[in-house]
Amino acid sequence: MTEFQQIERKQITFGGKPVPVAVVHPLDRASKAPSVLKGLVRGMRLTLGYFLRPWKVVTRQYPENRQTLRFPQRYRAMLTMIHDSQGFHRCTACKLCEKACPNGSIRVITQKGLLEGVNKLDQYIWRMDSCLLCNACVQACPFGALKMTHSFENAVYDRRLLVYNLNRYAGPPAKVLAAEPDTAKRRQMMEPRGRFDGPLPLNEGLKPVLAKTQESPVRETSA
Amino acid sequence: MSVTVRTLSELLMPPSVADSPLSTQEYFVNMGPQHPIAHGSLRIVLLLDGETIRKVIPVPGYVHRGIEKMCEHMNYRKIIPLTDRMDYLSALMNNWVVARTVEMAAGIETNARIETIRTIMSELQRLQSHVLWWGVLGMDLGAFTAFLYSFRDREIIGEIFEETIGARLTMNYIQPGGLMYDILPDFVSKVKKLLGYLRPLINEYDALLSGNAILQERLRNIGILDGKDAISLGCTGPVLRASGVPYDLRKVEPYGVYDKVDFDVVIGTKGDCWDRYYVRMEEMRQSIRIVEQLIDNLPAGPYMVTKYNARLKLPKGRYYGQVETARGVLGAFIYSDGDGDAPYRMHFRSPNFNNLWAVTHIAPGWRIADYISIQSSLDLVIPDIDR
Incomplete structure (x- = not known):
């Protein structure tokens, strides 16, 4: 009262x-x-x-306090694929995340591995421009290959720059690579992929100027 | 009262000559779609005689995204992030209504821990929503200070959500079969600290805004909604309770662990804007009371009882579940045809849609400035009206 x-x-x-x-x-x-x-x-x-x-007073001066900004562990912003200290990821290209995504922001392109003989990850394409940040992909992944990181300043002038390739190499998951003792053979299994590799959503012919990546060789892909 | 259904073109007939000694003429004014009190995009066509409102014609549909149709192409887990976008100030309750209906239909038994955490989170969300409403009402009526004070406290509740869930607004936390994450070890102590912080603040709100004579004069005896009319119009939530009808789904049809906690249904006596104001102010105290009772003894158990990737298939049939959001009764109707994991038809009975039509009944006869008070005291969220 x-x-x-x-x-x-x-x-x-x-x-x-x-x-x-x-x-x-x-x-x-x-x-x-x-x-x-x-x-x-x-x-x-x-x-x-x-x-x-x-x-x-509780006002926070945002652009000035950038260095001291701390986010909670679970804060959801940028989807990333976890790469361990050796640079290996855990993705087996099972496409469960693609199925779990509510609006098709994820596309997993696989390729038939020549050395391994099984389907392996070629490109993991994530469209940030349509992502809801709902965490469904992270929840669906049975191998813990994905996580949401805290980078939130993602404004760009070109929408095509919001289409990311999350994996740094095309190849089998860490489990298979770690079992291979020969370094040269292992390197052969890992084909590098750039951040902006992959099909572009708006205009296939124009790659963003920012992405000066190495032209990857022609490969057979299955979408 | 009787309700006649007419089209918009019928309602917008040429204005008639009003029977006033000044031989004034009635005229239409569009309020919105972009108007500060709409808090979104809502067009209100007002038939005015001078400054007096003769008729109110709400025209919703500017934020329509077809969520119900989109649900037909999504499985039951993918529907949850869509419901965040309906009434974004009660996002967790929106999640809960789908989760609850799906669990009822699929026969999933959740444990006491899940239900307790859901209840605590929903009450915090109700608190957050009412705190925001208080500030926005102040802003609508010209007191900008109240808006800043309410946002300060809303952010403090938002930080709890951010730490536990990872998002502040569109949370996607309550899912069929459980929760997205378990609570963190320091959750209990943080919530207790928050409640200790908020309880004196509600008195501060009273000092800042409730005691203000300008606000009181703009709210008292304005927009009186009779209890019987409120029931006929389908109003729910604080709008209905302020008219003196003690209908609260948490008491009438308890879900979660609301049957185990002790709280009062807050009702008003008159049904004017001032009653609606105070019902919400008192509901904040009741929410604090509910959380206080639950936070000390959280039961143990898993936070998710189903596998995330398992297909959720509902048997053929029609299912309806409802929860009490911060604005009233939100119902989810699912018609499952039995094959596939998507609903054949999904419908949401949203509280704001019904509460909106109360303005057609209570606003005529009042001035435009009173209309601001009336719509602000109804606490409408436009994306929930349009879905």
């Missing part, structure tokens, strides 16, 4: 059941002249109190 209202607690029957209710009776205070002034003065006193105590 405050001085502006009276709360009357009682039991009433509604729909054949007793329901505990709190009946609000707002008090008629504004009709009296001293009360009008008192209400205004109290509001002003509160704001003046904050004015005189600037340490209670």
Whole structure:
């Protein structure tokens, strides 16, 4: 109860059941002249109190505090594929994330591995421009190959720059690569992929100027 | 009261001569689609006589995204992020209504931990929504300070969501079969700290805005909605309760763990804007009370009882589930044809749509400035009206 209202607690029957209710009776205070002034003065006193105590202000100066910005661990912003210290990812190209995505922002392109003889990841294409950041892909991945990172300043002038290739190499997952002792053979299995490789959504012919990536050789792809 | 259904062109008939001694003429004014009190895009056609409102014709549809149709092409897990976008201030309750209906239909039994966390999170969301509403009402009526104060506290609740869920607004947290994440170890202590911080602040809100005579004069005895009319119009939530009808789904048809907690249904007596204001103010205190009772003894158990990638297939039939959001009763109707994991038809009974049509009944006779108070006290979220 405050001085502006009276709360009357009682039991009433509604729909054949007793329901505990709190009946609000707002008090008629504004009709009296001293009360009008008192209400205004109290509001002003509160704001003046904050004015005189600037340490209670919670404003954060965003572009200035960039270096000290800390996000919670679970903060969802940029989808990334986890690459371990040796540069291997865990994606087996099972396409569960593609199926879980609510609006088709993920496209997993696989290729038939010549050395391994199984389907392996060629390109993992993620369209940030249509992504909802709903975390469904991360939840669906049975191998923990994906995670959401905290990079949130993603504004670009060209929408095509929001289409990313998440894997740094085309090839089998870390489990297969780690089992291969020969370094030269392992390197042969890993074909490099750039950040902006892959089909572009708006104009296939024009690659963004920013992406000066190595032209990858022609390969057989299956979408 | 009787309701007649007419088309927009019928309603926009040529204005008639009003029977006033000044021989004034009635005229139409478009309020919106872009108007600060719409909080989105909502067109309100007002038939005015001078400054007095004779008729109100709401024209929704500017934020229509076809969510119900889109649901027909998505499986039950993919529907959840879409429901975030309906009433974005009650995103978790929107998640819950789909999760609850799907769980009822598929026969998934959740455990006490899941239901308790869902209840706590929903109450925090209700608190956040009411805090925001309070500030926005102040801003609509010309008190910009209230808006800044409410956003300060809303962000503090938002930080709890951000730490636990990873998002502030479109959370996608409550899913069929459980939750996206378990709570963090320091969740309990943080929520307790938050409640200790917020309880005195609601008194601060009273000092800042409720005691203000200008606000009181703009809200008291304005836009009186009778309890019977509110029921006829299908109003729910604080709008209905302010008219004196103690209909709260959390009491009438308890879900989650609402049957285990002790709280009061807040009702008003008169049904004017001032009652709607105070019902929400008191509901904030009741939400704090609910969370306080639940936060101390969280039951143990897994946070998800189904496998995420398992197909959710509902048997053939029609299913309806409903929850109480911050604005009223949100219902989800699913018609499953039994094959495939997508619904054949999905319908949402959204609280804001029904609450919006209350203005057609209560606004005529009041001035334009009173209309601002009326619509602001109804607390409408436009994307939920249009879906």
